[in-house]
Amino acid sequence: MSVDLVVLGLGYVGLPLVEAAVQAGLKVIGYDVNRRVVDGLNSGHSHVDDISNAAVAELLDRGFSATMDEREIQDARVAVICVPTPLSVDGRPELGAVRSAAEAVARNLSPGTLVVLESTTYPGTTQEVIEPILVEGSGLVAGVDFYLAFSPERIDPGNQVYGLANTPKVVGGVTKGATRRAADFYRRFVDTVVPAKSAREAETAKLLENTYRHINIALVNEMARFCHELDIDLWDVINLAKTKPFGFQAFYPGPGVGGHCIPIDPNYLSHRVKSRLGYPFRFVELAQEINATMPTYVARRAQDILNLDSKPLRGSSVLLLGITYKPDISDQRESPAVPLAQALRVQGADVQFHDPNVERWLVTGDLLDRVADLDAAVGRADLVILVQNHRAYDADALAAASKRFFDTKGVTSGLNSFRL
Ligand SMILES: NC(=O)c1ccc[n+]([C@@H]2O[C@H](COP(=O)([O-])OP(=O)(O)OC[C@H]3O[C@@H](n4cnc5c(N)ncnc54)[C@H](O)[C@@H]3O)[C@@H](O)[C@H]2O)c1
Known part of the structure; x- marks a missing residue:
């Protein structure tokens, strides 16, 4: 596998992740379904506040490229999903983008790959939604042939003090081995990694953080x-x-x-x-x-x-x-x-x-x-x-x-x- 990381979803969360990993020396590609985003990035244009056009140019210089071709996922040792998790019109979780990103990974999953979900979602999503998609789509066995974890994104757009590297990163695997693999991966570009008991606790921790703010406001x-x-x-x-x-x-x-x-x-x-x-x-x-x-x-x-x-x-x-x-x-x-x-x-x-x-x-x-x-x-x-x-x-x-x-x-x- 010639690529260290593929980031699926190149928005406010995915692009800073690309930047941090590239700066740490990883070979990174980005996959997105939006042609405007992919073409824009490949021509040096940023659509995200915290990343300048100059920063995108530097990413390209260091070997980053964006793609709409899901087959490129096959080359990556780690796949991180950062796609939107909005609400449906009747106010329910809308996991369409998460499912379709997981399906793209499943169709292109190579043995030994670490898959991480970063999109904010309800407790149980990683194990109950993502794992079956990956297993059925690839024929591989979770925890044996590939590793699956959840790591909540804590990006705070516009924050001049705390970025990806100096904000502790929580990781929770579906298996203990997946937690270890995910922790080792993030330690390459995040100062402090905090292992969770499992993916479920990591998912709930993110929701506790935001619910706490919501209630206190x-x-x-x-x-x-x-x-x-x-x-x-x-x-x-x-x-x-x-x-x-x-x-x-x-x-x-x-x-x-x-x-x-x-x-x-x-x-x-x-x-x-x-x-x-x-x-x-x-x-x-x-x-x-x-x-x-x-x-x-x-x-x-x-x-x-x-x-x-x-x-x-x-x-x-x-x-x-x-x-x-x-x-x-x-x-x-x-x-x-x-x-x-x-x-x-x-x-x-x-x-x-x-x-x-x-x-x-x-x-x-x-x-x-x-x-x-x-x-x-x-x-x-x-x-x-x-x-x-x-x-x-x-x-x-x-x-x-x-x-x-x-x-x-x-x-x-x-x-x-x-x-x-
Ligand atoms: N923006 C924030 O401040 C923030 C902070 C913490 C957590 N989050 C969470 O992170 C997740 C991503 O949020 P965001 O703000 O980066 O969203 P965003 O809309 O900025 O970017 C998402 C990107 O994913 C792409 N996408 C959609 N479906 C796809 C698919 N199937 N495959 C590949 N790419 C796909 C979109 O084209 C878009 O470029 C959400 O779950 C959000 O709740 C966001």
Whole structure:
């Protein structure tokens, strides 16, 4: 086998993995079903925020190539699956991409290969879904002819401090031998590898991490509402609480949760609990209810602020600043800015947007262009809402230049702004 690693799925997770492995000296290829992604990478173009075009050029120089030809998987000693795990329209886990990637591996599985699933999924997927696909498609025996493990991806797009190499990597094999093989593989480019008891524990650990965030964000989002009513500054409350050096971790309220993980992954866990055990995972359901209603709550607060100027939302110009799901990236997946814009438009507001990382934004079928001149648009708008605090923004200066400024991220001093 002439290739050390094939990465299936070259997105926000797969591409940083390719980069880390290539930098460690591994011979890596990438397999993806999207021609635009494959052709783009092979011609030196990155579609992922954290990887520059120059970095892709360097990967190509060091022998990396992307392919849509699944037969190239045969040459690899290790195959890592990093494909999307979304929800279906009725809110259930949608494993179509995981299954089809596993089928591509199965058709091309060479004896001795290590197969790792990194896509976030419900506990049991590796053993109950992937293993039968690999066994039936290849005729090989798991744990004897090939090794199978789960290793949750912990990539945090935009994070300048923690990347793949310095974030501990959990690995759990379907067999003990697979755990050892997977741990040895990741140690080649990750500082700390943490073996799990089995794949199931590794799968559940990832869901615990994201469910924990989801629930704690819901806790402060619910507090934001009643603290406002009680005239208590929740941002100050959180800053006070976090001076305790143990037993407390700060989470912050906001206009809703977005991205590919927090609003989606807990559903994988609650679906498993419900389908296997028949009862709901109540914490997750409550957190979903609270977080999902934050955009309409923000729209209502916007209405209250305009009311101070005797203006209705209908006909008022509202400028949204930052429409991605987190700061300093261009990823808009599940961003709460969309339901917020919808809620404002339903009330008749004239919604405009600015984001340093997004030129055009699709809201309920309308493609909006970013305002051309930020300062002029801020001065003109009846209300400016800070939805995402990108590095490029000086929030206090923007607030001072606005007629009314609503800060949903708690980053302004509050002198010229209303804070969530
Ligand atoms: N983005 C994050 O911050 C993040 C963090 C941790 C975990 N995850 C998890 O990692 C997984 C991948 O997420 P992502 O953000 O990288 O997705 P992504 O959409 O950025 O990339 C996925 C890639 O997989 C490709 N693909 C789809 N079906 C395929 C198939 N059958 N074979 C080969 N390639 C296929 C797509 O074309 C795309 O290029 C998901 O399970 C996600 O929940 C994501």
